[in-house]
Amino acid sequence: MIIAERKPLNEIMDMIQDARRILVLGCRGCVTVCSAGGEREVEILASLIRLGKQKAGQSVETIEATLVRQCDREYVDSIDQWDGKYDAIVSMACGVGVNFIANLRPMAKVYPGVNTTSFGGSAEQGVWSEQCAGCGNCILHLTGGLCPVARCAKSLMNGPCGGSVGGRCEIHKDVPCIWQSIHDKLVRIDNKEGLAAIAPIRDWSTAGHGGPRRTVRNDLTV
Amino acid sequence: MPFIPNIQAFCCHYTSQQTLAEGPERMKADGFPEGITIHRLVCTGKLEVSTLLKAFEEGADGVYVAGCPVDKCHNLMGSQRAAKRVAAIKSALAELDVEPERIEMFHLERGFHPEFVKVAQQMHERISALGSSPFKGEKK
Ligand code: SF4
Ligand code: SF4
Numbered sequence: 001m002i003i004a005e006r007k008p009l010n011e012i013m014d015m016i017q018d019a020r021r022i023l024v025l026g027c028r029g030c031v032t033v034c035s036a037g038g039e040r041e042v043e044i045l046a047s048l049i050r051l052g053k054q055k056a057g058q059s060v061e062t063i064e065a066t067l068v069r070q071c072d073r074e075y076v077d078s079i080d081q082w083d084g085k086y087d088a089i090v091s092m093a094c095g096v097g098v099n100f101i102a103n104l105r106p107m108a109k110v111y112p113g114v115n116t117t118s119f120g121g122s123a124e125q126g127v128w129s130e131q132c133a134g135c136g137n138c139i140l141h142l143t144g145g146l147c148p149v150a151r152c153a154k155s156l157m158n159g160p161c162g163g164s165v166g167g168r169c170e171i172h173k174d175v176p177c178i179w180q181s182i183h184d185k186l187v188r189i190d191n192k193e194g195l196a197a198i199a200p201i202r203d204w205s206t207a208g209h210g211g212p213r214r215t216v217r218n219d220l221t222v
Numbered sequence: 223m224p225f226i227p228n229i230q231a232f233c234c235h236y237t238s239q240q241t242l243a244e245g246p247e248r249m250k251a252d253g254f255p256e257g258i259t260i261h262r263l264v265c266t267g268k269l270e271v272s273t274l275l276k277a278f279e280e281g282a283d284g285v286y287v288a289g290c291p292v293d294k295c296h297n298l299m300g301s302q303r304a305a306k307r308v309a310a311i312k313s314a315l316a317e318l319d320v321e322p323e324r325i326e327m328f329h330l331e332r333g334f335h336p337e338f339v340k341v342a343q344q345m346h347e348r349i350s351a352l353g354s355s356p357f358k359g360e361k362k
Contacts, residue, residue, distance in 0.1 A: 009317040040272070047275040052318050054279070057359040 001030035001121070002094040003128045004037060004114040006045065012090060013052045015111040019088035020059060022049060024113070025079070025101075026066035027093035034128055036114050037092025039066045045092065045113055070097025076104050119150070136206030136213060142194060144185030149207075151178035157199035226257040227283040227349035231342065232274070232304075234266045236296045236332040237288045241339070254339050255346035265289075267300025271307050274325065275314075278357055284349035285311075286326045288341060301329055320356050323348060 016022055024046040032038030046062040053060035063082055067075045070093035079089070079101070091098045092113040101110045118130035133150035139157075140147060149155045153171045159179030163170025167180040186194045206213070238260060241249065250256075263269060266289035277285045287308055289301030305327045312322035326348075328341045 009314060013318075040270070043270075043272045044275065047272055047279060048314055048318070050279055051275065051357050054357045055318060055320065055359060 001033050001119070002096070002116060003034050003118045003120045003130070004031050004094050004116045005034075006036060006041065006092075006114050007112065009048055009052065012045070012049070012111070012113060013056075016049065016088050016090065019086075019109070021061045021063075021086045021088075022046075023063045023065065023079070023082055023086035023089045024049065025070070025089055025091050025093070025097075026064075027068075027070045027091075027097050028066055029069045029071070029093070031093055031114065032066075034122070037094075042066055042092055045090065049090070067093075069093075071100055073100070073104060076100050079105065079108075133207070135204075136208075137203070139199070142197065142199070143182045144189060144191070144194070146178055146182050146185060148178055148182065157202055225350060225354065227346060227354075228281055229255075229258045229284045229286065229342075229345055229349055230277040230282045231258055231260045231286050231288065231345075232263055232266065232269055232277075233260055233288040233338075234263050234290060234296070234300065236290055237330045237338065238262055240333050241335075249339070252336075252339050254342055258342050258346065265295075265297045265300040266304035267295075267297055267302075269304050269307060271310055274307065274311055278324075278355065281355070281358060283352070283355040283358075284324045284326075284345055286328060286341065286345050288328045288330050288338070291329045291331060296332070301327075305329070321352055324352065324355070 024042050026032070026037045026039055026042035028038060031041075035041065042064050046064045050060055050062055063086060065082070067078060069075050070091060088109040088111060089101060090111050090113040091101060094114070094116040095112065098110055098112045101108060119132045119134055120128045120130045123129045130150050132147055133155075135149045148157060148159060152159055153169055153175070154161060156179065159182070160177050161170070161179075164177040164180055167177055169175040169177045183195065242260065242262065244252070266287050269287060274285055274287070287304050289304050290296055292302055292305070295301045308325055308327040311325050315322045315324060326345060330337050330341065
């Protein structure tokens with residue numbers, strides 16, 4: 001899923017300093033699962049916004065709502081029910097949601113309520129870690145299912161680097177060296193060829209270095 | 223008129239039951255301060271962050287939560303969960319430039335004991351010194 005976390009409150013309060021009617025809009029997708037922008041977090045942020053405005057001596061009205069997703073036109077369209085009732089939207093979806101609202105409602109002022117951090121999973125309760133960087137050319141079949149693009153600090157294709165010590169990455173002792181893990185995994189699954197293989201120079205154009213990416217499925221378009 | 227802070231206390235059944243059974247008159251005689259409203263909960267672990275924030279929205283000058291001792295909660299982890307939520311609100315208050323001490327978590331033994339009154343007095347003194355909630359300003 002996409003991992004996000006709430007932005008610092010003062011940033012949010014700055015964005016909405018001129019707004020008096022605020023639609024705080026959550027998403028039931030990824031950000032609900034990672035407890036950043038679901039119904040509960042919308043309720044909390046709306047309350048904090050009202051408190052912040054009260055403290056500033058400003059009147060404020062908030063509308064609290066949570067869409068099924070903010071990355072689909074059909075759900076985003078439902079914000080029209082609040083037309084004329086808000087000055088600004090604080091979206092608690094990932095950056096995709098904010099972009100979608102901005103694309104589809106050119107007149108709306110929409111602000112991000114969260115920082116979108118990564119594609120990851122919940123390692124343990126309350127802890128999420130990045131697992132994939134969406135590089136557009138997956139090589140997990142070569143690396144025992146462990147991603148060097150997202151999980152190696154240098155995104156090396158032929159690791160580890162010289163800084164790998166005792167299975168730890170040189171950037172921090174809490175970060176495992178994913179290349180050590182890849183080697184260990186390939187040994188465990190008896191993939192000797194994989195261990196010896198040298199990855200060729202990589203074409204990063206699918207990883208966003210060739211401009212915004214677009215996926216078209218002709219079997220699905222109408 | 224002296225400032226009597228509006229304090230909202232959220233207490234679990236186990237920490238508050240016997241003191242509350244005394245009734246308001248006897249609690250007052252025991253030194254329980256004025257201006258404190260007690261909300262009794264089955265477990266402080268059930269408390270939502272939004273409930274505590276609402277208390278501030280509705281005019282509380284201070285808020286506190288009283289749950290079981292950390293390692294002796296009737297519902298195992300309830301009071302630890304509550305403590306985390308209180309800590310989250312402390313940082314949110316700090317982000318809004320409001321004294322984090324306006325909210326506090328207390329872990330108390332169950333049954334009748336003087337600490338229940340003592341923490342109430344402690345909060346009353348603390349909030350009296352801090353003054354009225356900065357969330358109660360005039361609206362523009
Ligand atoms: S808008 Fe973002 S957070 Fe919500 S479902 Fe879509 S991708 Fe996930
Ligand atoms: S190789 Fe690319 S697509 Fe595959 S997991 Fe890593 S970042 Fe994601």
